[in-house]
Amino acid sequence: MRSVRIIARRELTQYFTSPIAYLVAFAILMLTGWQFNVDLARRVGTLPPDGAAVLGAFGFFTVFFAPLLTMRLFAEEAREGTLELMLTMPVRDSDIVLGKFIGAWLYFSAILALTLVYQGIWLAITTARAYELRPELDIGPVISAYMGIWLFGGATLAIGMLFSAITENQIVAGYLSMSALFILWLGDFSGSVIQNRALAQAVRTLSLQAHYSTSFLIGVIRFEDVVFFVGLIVAMLFITTRVVESRRWRG
């Protein structure tokens, strides 16, 4: 566990020294900020405030931005030769994988935490006497939405990291994970392309969005959705560990 912590800390620091991480943070804040503004203008005086609205968009953006955060995790180390160093340290392969994942997840959490400013604005204008905007912000769905997006983000990062371990090329890793995540996101709309109802449902159950947009985001915390995301993360970390291990045998 000690080595996991050391590796996670290095990864996290790495994000704060790399331009791409700042660009991702910047882009996500721009897009969600714009989204928030539009939503705010539309609701004032006509609809109840919805703190989770901005997180719906955040989820979709994550599909594209998570790969940018994860593509370098293993691909860069393999290319620079530092993976050989990591693999000759007295550290288990699973510790390396877990450490890197936690580092990435922590950075994702930091970006996510920035969006709390929108909730702050909601709270300020719905409870401040001067505006008298009723009803007040419902905190429940906001909390569940944050839980959901956090797990959702973890799953997308775990998937992205797997692709980074498969190839030495960051661009390829980024592109593949982006495609995979996009397909998993679109799986939610399987009903409109697949005629067979059972099959469509099965595909939808495997999609990322189905476990997020129609549950956490609307204030429902279901056990099965939590299990889905946690299970996905565990499975991805396991496969990534195996892929990293296979490097030893391939030479």
Add this chain to the structure above:
Amino acid sequence: MIEVHNLTKRYGRFVALDRISFRAHQGEIVGFLGPNGAGKTTTMRILSGYMPPTDGAAKVAGLDVFEDSLEVRRRVGYLPETVPLYRDMTTRGYLKFVAELRGTPHPKQRADEALERVGMQDRARSLIRSLSKGMRQRVGLAQAIVHDPQVLILDEPTIGLDPHQVQDLRALIRELGRTRTVLLSTHILSEAEQLCDRIVIIDRGHIVAQDTPDRLRETLFQGGRLFVRVDGDTPQAVARVLGRVRGVEKVETPRDGEYIVRARAGQDVRAALAETVVEHGWALLELRPWATTLEEIFLELTSRMDATHASKAPKRKGRGYA
């Protein structure tokens, strides 16, 4: 400290290492000498715990590199061929990270000590990306010694350095080798001669020879061919005259004015050769044992090995010497 017994590594059908065995004791610097693709890096990767062998056993400090991989890795300092550096970290930050992962107590202090050891304390705060090639190499070495390991494995540590840096690095390695076991690979013969207590020559996955530098040279010389450069008559005439010198078995003429003289076993024909050349009024430009450059040593040793293994090994087309 290092015991390798019948170590074999196959990549698919390609045999990178074929039953090699050697030992390295404490306080000994052992040089791994061989052309590119001979199996040096593969051996080092196995000993550092990076990859498991296909067959055979390798032990470091009495521990099996596969069974007790983590324990072995704790005791080994490893500098791979491509120096593993995180370009966006400072040298001190990088060394501290390595020391922490290695589980060394007082990582910060150890990082500073390692930096001092390689003479880089003034660049502790520099980003690694801003360092020159020689400095990076030194940081790489600092990384390998930061946890004060008993065994040091250095894969071509002096490659790409300028002569001054090479001298400094060799001095450092020599000092480190006083108390530790050092296994280093190189394809520069003079480096192996200067640095190592023992040289293991490896070619195409086989150990061709292993001995102290002095004895290795002696063995080579005894079996020996001489390289002679003479300015005088036509090559045919010179070769004929040299061939008549007492004790000479055979004379080859690889190039105009250059002759390779093979003496009968146990005979030193140098004096006689020199005398003959002078007698004929020719200029003796060079006279030395033929196998003094690495290329020649390989040709010499591997041609002998091919002769002994001719029946077993399949014939190879062409030789890719670097």
